[in-house]
Amino acid sequence: MKVQHLCTVILFMLFMLSCSEEEQDDVLYIPTNVNFTDSELALIEQTLDLPASPYNYANLPLPDHFKTDEATELDNTPANNPITDIGATLGRVLFYDKNLSANNTVSCASCHQQSAAFADNLKFSEGFNGALTRRNSMGLINSRYYENGKFQWDERAETLEDQVLMPIQNHKEMGLQLAELEAKLEQLDYYEILFEKSFGSDEISSDRIAKALAQFIRSMVSFNSKFDEGLIAAGNPDVYEDMPDLPNFNEQEKLGMDIFLRGRNGATCGYCHGGAQNVNDAAKNNGLDLNYADKGKGEFTGNSSDFGLFKVPSLRNIALTAPYMHDGRFETLMEVVEHYNNNIQAHPNLNFRLTTLDDGDEEEGEVLKLYLSQEEKEAVVAFLHTLTDQTIINDEKYSDPFK
Numbered sequence: 001m002k003v004q005h006l007c008t009v010i011l012f013m014l015f016m017l018s019c020s021e022e023e024q025d026d027v028l029y030i031p032t033n034v035n036f037t038d039s040e041l042a043l044i045e046q047t048l049d050l051p052a053s054p055y056n057y058a059n060l061p062l063p064d065h066f067k068t069d070e071a072t073e074l075d076n077t078p079a080n081n082p083i084t085d086i087g088a089t090l091g092r093v094l095f096y097d098k099n100l101s102a103n104n105t106v107s108c109a110s111c112h113q114q115s116a117a118f119a120d121n122l123k124f125s126e127g128f129n130g131a132l133t134r135r136n137s138m139g140l141i142n143s144r145y146y147e148n149g150k151f152q153w154d155e156r157a158e159t160l161e162d163q164v165l166m167p168i169q170n171h172k173e174m175g176l177q178l179a180e181l182e183a184k185l186e187q188l189d190y191y192e193i194l195f196e197k198s199f200g201s202d203e204i205s206s207d208r209i210a211k212a213l214a215q216f217i218r219s220m221v222s223f224n225s226k227f228d229e230g231l232i233a234a235g236n237p238d239v240y241e242d243m244p245d246l247p248n249f250n251e252q253e254k255l256g257m258d259i260f261l262r263g264r265n266g267a268t269c270g271y272c273h274g275g276a277q278n279v280n281d282a283a284k285n286n287g288l289d290l291n292y293a294d295k296g297k298g299e300f301t302g303n304s305s306d307f308g309l310f311k312v313p314s315l316r317n318i319a320l321t322a323p324y325m326h327d328g329r330f331e332t333l334m335e336v337v338e339h340y341n342n343n344i345q346a347h348p349n350l351n352f353r354l355t356t357l358d359d360g361d362e363e364e365g366e367v368l369k370l371y372l373s374q375e376e377k378e379a380v381v382a383f384l385h386t387l388t389d390q391t392i393i394n395d396e397k398y399s400d401p402f403k
């Protein structure tokens with residue numbers, strides 16, 4: 001009896017121990033002691049250039065058009081991973097650390113460069129062993145505002161936390177297994193301090209790596225463009241309901257914004273690239289090809305109704321992220337506008353917004369064309385340039401902290 005009793009107690013204790021270990025990170029840790037001591041800073045400064053108290057990532061001074069109910073609803077920050085200043089600081093270090101690749105040659109920032117709005121300017125990017133990615137690198141700004149929270153051109157990643165671990169393991173991009181990654185980072189002194197401050201203990205797990213990277217990326221919000229200045233000057237109207245005339249825009253930019261929002265001949269950019277954040281919540285087909293070499297969302301769902309569907313990227317800072325589309329096929333914004341103007345292909349999954357489907361007068365499902373003049377095309381391009389934000393691409397808190 002006694003032995004049995006003892007066994008039960010031991011088993012129970014073992015059970016509790018294993019539970020508490022697994023659930024450790026489910027208890028939300030709120031960092032308090034985030035400033036580095038002199039000795040911590042001395043150690044960090046051997047490798048990194050970090051401020052003694054972290055930059056502000058958690059409470060960005062967002063303008064009112066980012067604080068509306070609609071904008072707040074778009075925010076995909078999960079309850080178990082709120083942005084903290086120190087967590088995002090750790091994310092920044094990870095983002096720029098070449099130790100995250102198998103042969104220490106590539107970091108996230110190799111393909112997501114601050115000067116290119118966290119994309120790069122190549123059609124396809126080179127991974128750790130020289131092999132090219134099969135798709136065009138994506139800009140990361142405003143990742144936080146994709147309401148469905150899914151990532152990659154084909155929306156394969158269910159959450160940003162899932163996404164950020166994919167390139168590390170990808171055999172072309174960084175080529176490291178997660179267990180190898182954890183072991184590697186454990187050898188680096190600065191991570192001991194940064195994980196401890198961010199998560200309450202110096203344990204390095206892929207879960208925590210994912211959380212920190214996601215915090216850093218979610219902190220990349222762009223709100224200092226000419227477009228934002230105009231919205232603020234106009235009293236923060238609702239972009240789509242009020243379709244305001246922005247007082248700081250010249251005539252060409254006003255015309256471009258009008259074409260973007262109101263459309264021409266039924267085709268309207270803003271239907272898909274919507275809101276002040278210029279985002280959309282589901283992958284769509286925009287008629288690039290009749291037959292797609294890359295099947296996009298259909299490639300992993302296997303559904304023919306998903307063939308040719310790709311994520312609708314935010315157009316914030318789009319002038320900085322050339323070339324364009326999932327395969328980088330267009331080198332300039334003018335080529336992109338020309339695609340919508342006159343070259344949309346009647347793919348079976350072409351989104352109805354680019355067809356006459358909801359226009360009773362014409363035959364169902366015919367492809368729309370914008371029929372823009374050269375002057376009007378230039379105006380759309382000029383409007384897209386008003387979405388460029390020089391602040392975020394020069395802000396030190398998003399820059400490379402390595403010496």
Ligand code: HEC
Pocket residue numbers: 095100106107108109110111112125126127128133134135136137138139140143150151152153154160163164165167168172173174213217311
């Ligand atoms: C070798 C180049 C390369 C490296 C290194 C790289 N990426 Fe990417 N990244 C890409 C490409 C290409 C895509 C598009 C992938 C696709 O859709 O198949 C992408 C997509 C993404 C996306 C999805 C964005 C969206 O809006 O859906 C995120 C987030 C991202 N990368 C974060 C990271 C992080 C974090 C790292 C480092 C851990 C990293 N990337 C390393 C090339 C790279």
Ligand code: HEC
Pocket residue numbers: 139260267268269270271272273283284285286288310311312313315318321323324325326327333336337340341351352353354380
């Ligand atoms: C039916 C929805 C839809 C409409 C309407 C639409 N787009 Fe797009 N747009 C997309 C999708 C989907 C992609 C990505 C397609 C791909 O890469 O295969 C995209 C990509 C883009 C890109 C390239 C983004 C990048 O990061 O490479 C630009 C620029 C763009 N669109 C501008 C416009 C403009 C300007 C208009 C209006 C003339 C417009 N779009 C209308 C769905 C739409």
